[in-house]
């Protein structure tokens with residue numbers, strides 16, 4: 564993509580910016596619930612983000628959406644991939660990634676994950692393993708590994724949209740700040756110390772940037788204490804606006820604040836956004852099955868559920884919704900819920916939506932990150948299909964599961 568195209572790349576794609584007619588025909592052709600991912604928007608987001616940090620190396624945090632088509636698209640525009648589990652490593656390689664470029668963040672790593680990463684590194688000495696506990700070093704040595712290591716720092720400051728995603732002050736993540744120099748000495752002696760890493764939280768928007776940058780300041784200080792290093796990785800966590808009236812993250816300002824916070828470092832800056840790259844490139848289409856008037860609410864029952872998108876149930880997250888079939892109808896406050904037997908299975912409460920009728924198709928926006936990735940087969944529901952859009956063409960990139968897929972592993 565040329566720079567001039569990037570100038571036209573909006574900082575956010577709102578649900579209302581998608582073409583209703585296209586969405587309506589996708590629902591008709593491929594059935595619902597349906598994940599829709601616009602791969603052109605994925606690469607555009609990556610390139611726009613990278614352009615704001617020209618001095619840095621921007622990786623993609625695979626866990627936000629590990630679909631092969633997404634990984635292939637990002638690899639094709641030069642992204643490297645950050646993985647946090649062996650499956651993500653394997654899928655990145657299947658999508659064409661050079662294992663020498665992968666970074667594996669080991670969070671309480673199971674033996675299997677370490678075995679896999681060490682095997683991979685045997686033939687790919689460029690692979691980097693990020694450790695967050697010193698006994699991970701012992702476990703790597705037991706496997707004969709003495710290669711590239713980055714140290715994940717716990718900066719003691721967490722940020723983000725929800726306490727469950729603030730990782731920077733959670734003892735589970737990273738080496739406690741004051742222990743880092745000693746650990747760095749050990750890593751230098753016994754391995755190849757290439758970088759330090761920190762990921763303070765997720766969903767950071769302009770208002771949270773100050774806190775986020777306090778964590779980054781600490782990372783910069785540590786880089787000066789234990790440097791020189793090949794890289795300093797400040798993780799991901801860059802947010803997208805879920806509410807229609809929320810402004811997007813100002814990337815220029817973010818880049819400026821990050822640079823100022825990190826200060827002079829003798830190392831390359833690395834970032835690893837996940838959500839920012841894929842969130843607004845994806846949505847879910849769902850069909851209205853039931854409408855019920857009750858004294859307290861108009862309840863709209865849809866065929867998607869918390870098994871399709873768990874963020875509202877898990878984090879109380881807001882996702883924009885639109886009636887794709889009849890956007891012109893007058894808005895009416897409705898409660899939208901799915902077929903799962905818990906009161907957490909609700910996408911919206913008292914939300915004004917163009918008055919839904921049975922068989923209408925609704926779109927749930929910003930579902931490109933942590934959507935399919937966190938989907939389950941709860942209630943023995945096969946997981947939905949995913950359709951990718953690229954150059955105006957639609958194609959199925961994950962078929963709809965069948966009931967056989969649900970029972971396949973039973974003995």
Ligand SMILES: *Cc1c(COP(=O)(O)O)cnc(C)c1O
Nearest residue numbers: 624762765799800801836837838
């Ligand atoms: C989850 C995660 C990311 C990506 O977070 P986003 O909020 O999706 O940008 C990056 N790095 C690490 C280590 C993570 O765990």
